[in-house]
Amino acid sequence: xxxxxxxxxxxxxxxxxxxxxxxxxxxxxxxxxxxxxxxxxxxxxxxxxxxxxxxxxxxxxxxxxxxxxxxxxxxxxxxxxxxxxxxxxxxxxxxxxxxxxxxxxxxxxxxxxxxxxxxxxxxxxxxxxxxxxxxxxxxxxxxxxxxxxxxxxxxxxxxxxxxxxxxxxxxxxxxxxxxxxxxxxxxxxxxxx
Amino acid sequence: xxxxxxxxxxxxxxxxxxxxxxxxxxxxxxxxxxxxxxxxxxxxxxxxxxxxxxxxxxxxxxxxxxxxxxxxxxxxxxxxxxxxxxxxxxxxxxxxxxxxxxxxxxxxxxxxxxxxxxxxxxxxxxxxxxxxxxxxxxxxxxxxxxxxxxxxxxxxxxxxxxxxxxxxxxxxxxxxxxxxxxxxxxxxxxxxxxxxxxxxxxxxxxxxxxxxxxxxxxxxxxxxxxxxxxxxxxxxxxxxxxxxxxxxxxxxxxxxxxxxxxxxxxxxxxxxxxxxxxxxxxxxxxxxxxxxxxxxxxxxxxxxxxxxxxxxxxxxxxxxxxxxxxxxxxxxxxxxxxxxxxxxxxxxxxxxxxxxxxxxxxxxxxxxxxxxxxxxxxxxxxxxxxxxxxxxxxxxxxxxxxxxxxxxxxxxxxxxxxxxxxxxxxxxxxxxxxxxxxxxxxxxxxxxxxxxxxxxxxxxxxxxxxxxxxxxxxxxxxxxxxxxxxxxxxxxxxxxxxxxxxxxxxxxxxxxxxxxxxxxxxxxxxxxxxxxxxxxxxxxxxxxxxxxxxxxxxxxxxxxxxxxxxxxxxxxxxxxxxxxxxxxxxxxxxxxxxxxxxxxx
Numbered sequence: 071x072x073x074x075x076x077x078x079x080x081x082x083x084x085x086x087x088x089x090x091x092x093x094x095x096x097x098x099x100x101x102x103x104x105x106x107x108x109x110x111x112x113x114x115x116x117x118x119x120x121x122x123x124x125x126x127x128x129x130x131x132x133x134x135x136x137x138x139x140x141x142x143x144x145x146x147x148x149x150x151x152x153x154x155x156x157x158x159x160x161x162x163x164x165x166x167x168x169x170x171x172x173x174x175x176x177x178x179x180x181x182x183x184x185x186x187x188x189x190x191x192x193x194x195x196x197x198x199x200x201x202x203x204x205x206x207x208x209x210x211x212x213x214x215x216x217x218x219x220x221x222x223x224x225x226x227x228x229x230x231x232x233x234x235x236x237x238x239x240x241x242x243x244x245x246x247x248x249x250x251x252x253x254x255x256x257x258x259x260x261x262x263x
Numbered sequence: 264x265x266x267x268x269x270x271x272x273x274x275x276x277x278x279x280x281x282x283x284x285x286x287x288x289x290x291x292x293x294x295x296x297x298x299x300x301x302x303x304x305x306x307x308x309x310x311x312x313x314x315x316x317x318x319x320x321x322x323x324x325x326x327x328x329x330x331x332x333x334x335x336x337x338x339x340x341x342x343x344x345x346x347x348x349x350x351x352x353x354x355x356x357x358x359x360x361x362x363x364x365x366x367x368x369x370x371x372x373x374x375x376x377x378x379x380x381x382x383x384x385x386x387x388x389x390x391x392x393x394x395x396x397x398x399x400x401x402x403x404x405x406x407x408x409x410x411x412x413x414x415x416x417x418x419x420x421x422x423x424x425x426x427x428x429x430x431x432x433x434x435x436x437x438x439x440x441x442x443x444x445x446x447x448x449x450x451x452x453x454x455x456x457x458x459x460x461x462x463x464x465x466x467x468x469x470x471x472x473x474x475x476x477x478x479x480x481x482x483x484x485x486x487x488x489x490x491x492x493x494x495x496x497x498x499x500x501x502x503x504x505x506x507x508x509x510x511x512x513x514x515x516x517x518x519x520x521x522x523x524x525x526x527x528x529x530x531x532x533x534x535x536x537x538x539x540x541x542x543x544x545x546x547x548x549x550x551x552x553x554x555x556x557x558x559x560x561x562x563x564x565x566x567x568x569x570x571x572x573x574x575x576x577x578x579x580x581x582x583x584x585x586x587x588x589x590x591x592x593x594x595x596x597x598x599x600x601x602x603x604x605x606x607x608x609x610x611x612x613x614x615x616x617x618x619x620x621x622x623x624x625x626x627x628x629x630x631x632x633x634x635x636x637x638x639x640x641x642x643x644x645x646x647x648x649x650x651x652x653x654x655x656x657x658x659x660x661x662x663x664x665x666x667x668x669x670x671x672x673x674x675x676x677x678x679x680x681x682x683x684x685x686x687x688x689x690x691x692x693x694x695x696x697x698x699x700x701x702x703x704x705x706x707x708x709x710x711x712x713x714x715x716x717x718x719x720x721x722x723x724x725x726x727x728x729x730x731x732x733x734x735x736x737x738x739x740x741x742x743x744x745x746x747x748x749x750x751x752x753x754x755x756x757x758x759x760x761x762x763x764x765x766x767x768x769x770x771x772x773x774x775x776x777x778x779x780x781x782x783x784x785x786x787x788x789x790x791x792x793x794x795x796x797x798x799x800x801x802x803x804x805x806x807x808x809x810x811x812x813x814x815x816x817x818x819x820x821x822x823x824x825x826x827x828x829x830x831x832x833x834x835x836x837x838x839x840x841x842x843x844x845x846x847x848x849x850x851x852x853x854x855x856x857x858x859x860x861x862x863x864x
Contacts, residue, residue, distance in 0.1 A: 195324070195325055195327075196323065196325065197323040197324065197332060253303060253315070253316055254301075254315045254316035257315075257321075258292075258294065258316075261317075263292060
């Protein structure tokens with residue numbers, strides 16, 4: 071109990087401060103740089119980029135010891151949801167089992183009860199991914215205007231994790247965003263608010 | 264050189280144009296609006312460091328389980344909700360999007376507490392919570408426009424002054440179950456129209472999107488282009504628009520934090536809503552001056568006693584402006600003439616006011632002006648007898664004006680008494696009059712004055728338009744009985760054209776009109792229809808019973824056209840069955856009168 075309190079009070083803010091101000095841009099030294107991790111040393115890229123006909127590397131250490139091992143590394147979940155690779159690769163880890171999806175939250179990114187529910191709806195806790203970008207809607211900017219900005223991408227016309235996040239940390243923004251969200255510029259790239 | 268200058272001019276123009284475009288866009292966006300709480304936001308309430316805008320309400324991950332990726336906890340406040348005697352809606356505690364707005368606007372939760380930050384490290388703001396003031400609605404929502412009720416067909420069927428929900432503009436969205444929310448009127452992301460409104464409130468367009476008030480579009484309050492300068496109650500308060508018509512509902516109502524909770528009035532005292540403008544400066548006439556006169560309908564004496572749902576027989580004795588006027592429907596009295604034959608049908612100033620019919624039934628919408636008066640003066644439950652004690656006492660004027668009475672002034676029904684030959688045209692036998700022909704302000708413009716028409720107040724009691732002496736031994740003059748002579752020609756009366764002894768009584772004996780005549784009407788007493796014809800109902804302080812062989816008796820008998828007989832004692836003279844008839848009116852008129860016999864009341 072005390073340990074948990076200490077974790078919440080000390081570690082989490084520390085984590086935020088560290089993650090909030092990523093020291094520099096680039097993949098090197100970023101949280102996705104697994105070269106120093108024992109389990110990925112042999113082929114750190116293979117954590118995400120698996121060569122054709124090759125099996126993924128050995129299981130990475132689990133953040134959550136109670137995680138369902140069979141579910142963690144397979145991606146039928148993502149595929150069933152119709153999400154593109156830009157999402158499927160991410161949620162292999164970021165479904166709350168391997169990597170915590172958000173600070174201080176244990177519950178999975180995607181509901182266990184309704185696997186594959188990405189679409190908008192009541193009770194949704196996360197921004198929808200794997201959904202088609204709205205075609206003509208006065209609440210959103212047109213898709214071509216969004217992609218013309220050069221930062222936000224819409225792979226296959228869909229909103230994916232990689233629309234907003236850059237896993238290689240080229241921009242060096244906090245939360246590995248594709249661009250700075252100062253003045254909520256990232257949000258307002260799509261949302262007309 | 265010149266060319267360069269030209270170039271700079273063009274560049275400046277372009278720059279200015281760009282600025283205008285950017286400014287216009289900023290208005291339509293949450294960016295740079297008052298809801299931009301980032302450190303770069305325009306308002307006094309903003310973050311100290313945080314430069315994101317959406318984060319104060321939304322988060323892309325691990326949001327609260329509510330639709331727009333909500334980044335705040337719901338307030339746990341229990342709210343006092345709106346109550347009114349006239350609302351048909353079932354108003355519940357706020358829910359859904361309304362709770363999200365209230366998470367800041369009820370002042371209970373810190374503005375910087377967002378779910379995406381640990382509780383220990385909220386966003387540091389210039390103010391911890393929303394500061395007290397107009398934007399802090401508090402946990403008391405009883406002074407705010409109701410939310411959290413279902414606006415459906417059932418409600419609009421019950422409340423005829425609400426539009427059917429399906430014809431309300433789609434720009435004003437209702438909740439998932441058709442319930443009204445803050446977001447029905449407000450778009451938190453768009454402050455183009457001010458107050459984050461979804462539709463303009465100029466001429467109260469946003470209000471009348473739902474509220475369908477009878478008579479409003481043509482009412483003088485909706486159409487008035489008078490400027491609101493010179494208001495007496497809230498002179499320092501700035502109204503959003505310059506004219507009465509543009510401010511619309513907001514002249515009298517306040518949607519949030521209304522001082523008078525029920526019906527969301529702008530003033531604690533309901534009459535202030537009227538007198539604010541009707542005290543000489545904004546509106547044409549000074550009603551405040553009228554109701555300050557000796558005999559008056561002064562709404563300032565009591566507050567909070569009027570209720571639109573009141574019943575005439577059970578309500579407390581009171582008078583308010585809204586007892587006679589419906590401010591949503593008032594129109595200018597284009598006729599401008601009170602005395603005359605036109606006064607029957609209800610006119611502009613009292614459009615859609617409630618009333619009581621001559622048969623005693625309460626109606627929400629009076630058809631005739633007298634019905635508005637009868638609401639209070641109709642049945643004498645809370646009124647004493649008139650100041651003059653007469654043979655037959657009518658408690659309340661509804662009994663006096665009954666068309667079945669032996670005689671009455673033609674307010675509720677016309678008369679066919681051919682003997683009334685003193686009438687000044689355009690009045691004639693068969694004409695009808697209104698209460699306001701006699702009861703009116705002494706300065707009414709209908710009487711040649713400069714003030715407002717209507718019984719607001721008069722120097723003549725009881726609220727009479729003209730002087731009317733009722734004391735015995737009054738020297739006859741045009742002034743003494745000015746009220747009567749306004750319709751009944753003084754020459755005709757004093758030349759004895761109808762009752763042959765008028766001059767002898769009125770001039771010679773200095774007897775007031777009221778000694779013999781009861782002006783409203785006389786209910787059928789113990790005698791037959793002949794006893795109280797011609798409004799004869801003696802003032803017992805002047806006229807007393809005569810001793811006759813059959814005992815004491817005071818009696819008037821109508822014995823035909825221009826003839827009758829009296830049994831009474833008055834001014835030291837005793838008449839016993841004293842007959843009269845008018846020799847000047849013999850002949851054709853008498854015959855014609857007989858021809859319509861039976862119709863003679």
